Each structure stands twice: as C-alpha cells, then as structure tokens.
Amino acid sequence: MASDNNKLSLDSIRDSLIRQEDTIIFNLIERIKYPITPTLYKEASSSSWNISGSLFHYLFQETEALHSKVGRYLSAEENPFFPDKLPASIIPPSKCTPVLHPAAECVNVNEKILDVYKKQLLPLFCTDQADDEENFATTASCDIQLLQALSRRIHYGKFVAKVKFRDCTDQYKPLILAKDRDALMKLLTFEAVEEVVKKRVAKKAFVFGQQVTLNIDDNTKEAKYKVDPSLVSRLYDEWIMPLTKLVEVEYLLRRLD
C-alpha cells in the first residue's frame, strides 16, 4: 500500500494501523509468557561472553545487520534501531517513486522506543523478574519482533503526517514555517479518535488473550487472561500514540526543507 503514492489515503493508513494493533498484541502476549530475564539486558563484562554491550544488544544489532542485507531498510515502513551499523543490501532498491519526503529518513525515534521498552514496558507487563536462561535467544527474538512491530506502528506517523499535510496544506504550512511544535501537535491530535483506539485495543487484548477452551463452563467460571487489557490501553495512551505524534511533528517540521 504505502509504496503506491496514489492509493495513499487516510482510510488505507487507518486500516493498516488497525491491523498493526493485532500484530502488536500478538507479539506482546508472546513476549510476556517469559519472565523479564534481566541478565539478557545487562552489560556483559568483556571477560564473560566476549561481546560488547548486553546479550540482547548483541542479538538485536546482529539481527538488524542480517535483515539489512536482504533489504529490510529499503522499505519506507522500516526504521532500524542501530542505523550506524548497517551493511548494504544485496537486494537492489525498488524503482518506485518514494512515497515520503526524503527528509523522512532522518526521523527515527527508536532510541526512545527501546529505552521506554526496557525501563517501563517490560516491568509493567512481565510479572516475574526471574531469568529464563534456557530461553535467552527465544525471549530476545520475541523482544525484537515486538520492538519492530512497535517501531513500524509508531513510524507510520510519517505516512499519517504526509497525508494530513497533503489534504490540509494551508493549515500546516504556516505552523511548519514558524516551527511551532505545540500548535502542530494540537492540530494533529484528535482526542475522540484516540479514545476509540484505546477502547479497541483493550477489547482486542481481551479477545486475543483469552484461554480458549471447548468447555463453555471454563470460559465463564475462572477466566484467565494472558495480558491485562487496561495495560494495553495504557500502552497506546502513554507511549504508542504520543510517540506516533512525535514522529508526525518531526516529519512535518522537515516537510518543507
């Protein structure tokens, strides 16, 4: 969708964002079946594992390098967490006209996403502080899938901003020229829409987090859920939506360069 300039509409973007909610919730449910596993994120002493940084950092950076070789970051929808360390793609770039303004490439809030993820999200969603040594790689894979899903969703703000600018250029232009972040943020905030998103993701968390059994009694008597719906609502309210709007503002501020 996003590679075809003409089809880019607020409706198609909205459909993609709604579908991405499912991806985020599936990946969240999969990650939090493991404990936090603090050792994974601790800086390794050089003597122990002979890598620099944490095991998680090592795995994530190497995974990105591998994905970069097969062209992951040629897509305007993908943004690397370690942009300085990427090898070139062996796949040639697509010949389509880019959808986004060239300045879009400079907009990358992954450092913030990673920081929030480790410091706030994991402790909020994982109840158990324990290590799961046997599953270091499996746990880190789930982290990476979830972080990539969050990053994709949040950086979709570039497409949102592009279409909002295209459809209301007259409203956005003076605010961009004045570099008025607050006014831009206000112009692209729709509280009623955000309320709907928060309710919908809570409902999705409830539906996807159910323990589905064939016995109807089981569903009513002692229902256990894999993720707390109110936390998923909070995830969107406090982190995903504000960071998306930050991406929108950053994109708009560069839109006239």
Added chain:
Amino acid sequence: MASDNNKLSLDSIRDSLIRQEDTIIFNLIERIKYPITPTLYKEASSSSWNISGSLFHYLFQETEALHSKVGRYLSAEENPFFPDKLPASIIPPSKCTPVLHPAAECVNVNEKILDVYKKQLLPLFCTDQADDEENFATTASCDIQLLQALSRRIHYGKFVAKVKFRDCTDQYKPLILAKDRDALMKLLTFEAVEEVVKKRVAKKAFVFGQQVTLNIDDNTKEAKYKVDPSLVSRLYDEWIMPLTKLVEVEYLLRRLD
C-alpha cells in the same frame, strides 16, 4: 518446566502444548498477511545476490547461527533446522540434569517440517502467489518464527514420549525391543484426544482471527477472518500431530540404547 525432571507430568506437558497452539496460530496469522513471495524461496543464481541457496535459506541459517551463539540449542526444547552449521554457544550449558535421554538429540524432523512448510502449508494458507519485495526480511522473519514454533511443538513429542514410557514402561519396552514402529504408533495414538485438539485449534483460529471492532453490528454483519479455522484444524490433523507422533516413535526407539 521441561528442565525440572520431577515436575514433568503429562498434565504439565499438556498445558504447554495447549499454550503452544496459541503461539502457532498467532504466528500463522502474522505470516499469512503477506503473500507467498516465491522469490524468497527460489535458489539464487550466484551472479545475482552472491549467496548460495535461496534468500530465505540464507536468512534462516544465519539467524540460527546467531541464536546458537546465545545458547538457543542448549535447551532440550529447541531443535535446529541446520544442525551442521551451528557455531558454539558463548553461554555455558546449564548444570541441571538433562530431562531427556541423550539419544533425544539425534531425533530431528525439521527437514520434513521445512519441506512440508514450503510445498504444502504456504500454498494452502497464503491466497496470493505474488512477491512482496519490500518485505522480504519481514516475511522471512515471520516464516522463521512460525517454523520455530511448529518445530518446538512437534519435537515436544520427545517429552511426551519420555513421560509415556516412564508411566507405562512395561507396555512400551517389548515394542521398542522388537522395533515395532506400527505397534508403538498405535499405542501412543488417542483418537478422541486428537479430535478435541482439532476442534480446539479451529475455535482458537476463529477467536484470534476475528476482526475485533467496537461496533457490535460490524461483528455480525460482514465478519472477516484472518485465517480459515478448518485449515488450522487440518494443519494439526495432517501435519503437526502425525509429525509429533513420528518424533515420539523415534525417541522411543532410541530410549533403550
């Protein structure tokens, strides 16, 4: 669970297998949002990408190598798809007593799983034969997550077989000594249980594949589902359960070595 010999029971194994159904269905739903992307699996001519084998093969093998370094295959629950190419782990192996008989390591049906996956499952579940060049890496990541989930589930047969043997040694021993595969297969097949599994995974596919909306009318009038529940039932019936039982038989045949 599986690392603690004493706690290993048919009940705990059953709980894990049921939870793994959710993982498989989530990963399946995520993979089939992309088309088949045939180019990903085609053998690359050496001139074009300077790799041997397909892009997918390259990505999967390199991903396994990376995971191996952080100890993925030290876990008895994980089985590599490319066992001959694995670098050593930088994490030391756990000091717990192994749960499985040492011969368990020789039981690996991943080659079959990969073959079935590419030739039968992808064409069955993905409606669109198209390429999605922009998402080669993302699509392959979903493949790898799904294949690892399928492999984990199927090789859980080793734990199932271990407990069945422990609980009914007298029944299994003569059949193992006689190398009677057919009788072993019969002894560990419970058709009523398999019927329940098939029904439950279809229900899960239905629940997790819903398009969840806040509008109640939307749910009834034109419901769209992300995956066909009857195909998920078939996935278990024709591939997952038979391959699990194959793993059980192979494990049992080596159990007295």
